[in-house]
Amino acid sequence: MSEHIVLIPKTSHSHTLKGNFEWVFDEGNFRATANTFYLSDWSMGDKPQWVFSGSIGQVVTDNYVGFLFMIPYINNEPLDRSYQLSDGLYATYSYSIPPPPQYHTVRQHKADSATLKVKLDPSAGTVEATFEATFTIDSTEKKATGQFNLLRDDLASEPGHHTHTS
Template identity: 70%
Template sequence: MSEHIVLIPKTPATHAHEGDFEWAFDEENIRATANTFYLSDWGTGEEPLWVFSGSIGEVVTDNYVGFLFMIPFLNEDHLERMYLLEDGLQAQYAYSIPPPPQYHTIRRHEADEATLSVKLDPGAGTAQATFDATFTIDGTQQSATGRFSLLRNYLASEPGRHTHAS
């Protein structure tokens, strides 16, 4: 389990709204109001990752809640497989917490365990997946399950144009 506090300067940000992202967490069913799917190296020069996220609220209004999944980029071929953390899957749950002045603050938890079963068609720009993940939050294990069907955000794939804050 890993947890991070992320400070985000108070500047405008956007999400793509193409597709559908739903989850059940802490006995509550949620449908994302913002989501995105893109290919990124996060500006690090490292190997690129496919990025999938869904959220409600906004970082800029300090009421953000969302999930982020990343898997290694293999190539632009159609992909259908299940990923676990040991396969390179990264799974995160993040939410706004009271910020210090001049910042927006989110608390981000990395999954203790996670599974992502994905059908990815880079040529068509589509991704469908189901997921489940377990997170330790304040010493308590909590589980999330969900699904998404997303359209690729090509603009977010450009260097310096990431639309997801966590």
């Protein structure tokens, strides 16, 4: 089990929906109201990472719930493969908890196990994926499953590019 508490300064910020990100977790079905897909300019090691996330609620209103996945950047060739934690997959589940004054607080759990099956086309800026992950939360193992179909953030904001929700 690995969890962290994240304190986030209170500022206004919002995300837009650029695709589809859905999951089943804790006996509920959810569809993200915000998501993101980008190539990081920071990394957890010495190489960039592809970042995919989906969430409902907002950190700034203390009702955030979301998943984050990261995989190592290899090159700009299309990618069709499965990742597990041992392959460099990073997977977390995060949610708002009651904060101290002047902060927003998010509790974050790293996956105990996870599989991400991904089809990524860097030149088109598209990704389709399915995932399964288990998390230990308050000594209870919970399983998440889901799928996403996203357009890379920097392309979604360019004129002439659009996304559709399936």
